[in-house]
Amino acid sequence: MENQYTPPKIWTHDAESGGKWASINRPVSGATHEKELPIGKHALQLYSMGTPNGQKITIMLEELLALGKDAEYDAHMIKIGEGDQFTSGFVDINPNSKIPALVDHSSDDAEPIFESASILLYLAEKFEALLPTEGNKRTKVFNWLFWLHGSAPYLGGGFGHFYAYAPEKFEYPINRFTMEIKRQLDVLDKQLATNEFIAGDDYSIADIAIWPWYGNLVLGNLYDAQEFLQVEEYTHIQRWATAMLTRPAVQRGCIINRNWGEEWEQLENRHNADDIDKVLALKPK
Template structure:
């Protein structure tokens, strides 16, 4: 055997000419992964009383949308009232026929706007953010330079954080075995991205400048949000050394609407900590302050 294969994991592994899936991969998400798309079972989605119907889970991508919706309501846009239905990705709810109908990619979040005829589906978190911001005329500047800067950072988040942050989180927290090469590869890039943000925020109040926008709402749940919460890699990545990033994170995180949005469609064994679903503003009254 070629010596270059001796250190492969598993030992001696050589990629086949044509890849095919194994029967079992292990790990927290191993049983739901598949190389093909489409619905796996029949189930219609519930519909609540508001025109905006959100189907999601309070992951970093899901939090982006509930943060924006709560910010819109706080800013006086009463038409932004919404129902937030839990799609439990750990149980495979995202593969139900009703959900796949509104997002063929079977990923949360997905939104249905029932205020238009025919109803309008919106999927991909960045697309939902832009759609809602334009629908209500808020949190996305109209001036060309400020709008472009907002979209710059929104697209940066979409192209950077889920793959790199999610990749690190998978190999660090979820994979059935610890692979040093994989963890080091993702940690290196995650650190670089943290430094990108820290350097930029050293001279800017918010990501797009002096105005709070959907770019801030998109980045906060990921960097450093998921590093503190979902993946618990804050010590591993020495997140506390990025002081400019943390100044921004604490300031934005202290906004009441952000705090509310980050509690929606999340589950916990601690009563009153999160809302599994949100159908009315009064639902927050059940939560522990």
């Protein structure tokens, strides 16, 4: 094989050749600079960005509000492209420096919550919503919630990185991760062939977790890869993904902590419902 890479005996970090994120990411953890996090007026303080992992939590919070739960929150933008995740304030609540992270100030000794699945579970149990309380239905939701947690890195860090973001395109990793993503899509499509929602007849945190990744993918909102992946083949995912997008809470959650796209898709920081209403009012009729 021409230009075959031979790994050195000892790996060293090269910030110049790794593409868009190489100058930001590092092989060590911890803060790079001092900066406190803002704190709004509500008990729930979310620090995030409107990536698929971030959308999970803003959709969840908006769904809780739609159910009449006392889940008002402030959502503060963490600009990962500018290294906000490495500030001292953010590292204090998530030593792994990844969005999203949540702090619930309703308790004086609140333990910060990080990892999106952990946040979804925390909110579902706190507000007693969108998660069955016992039995097989609860197990099914857990199965699919953690299926997503294990599968999404193949879609994001694997397929998405090499197909969309890597500084050079290489056939082997693109083929390797495309094969896995097609298999995952087939798994989901077969599940949705006999179920209205991911874990059965009831809407749950499994849907909220999976839609920002695989729903966005088949709807053409992620990596511009719908033709490459032939997503129209997955008719049951298409049905579910489209139905999810008709939910007002999904539409609202998608625009929070976002600064790209159309003007009606961008809301860097959210402090009350009116913030979202004003942005969505800009959407062409």
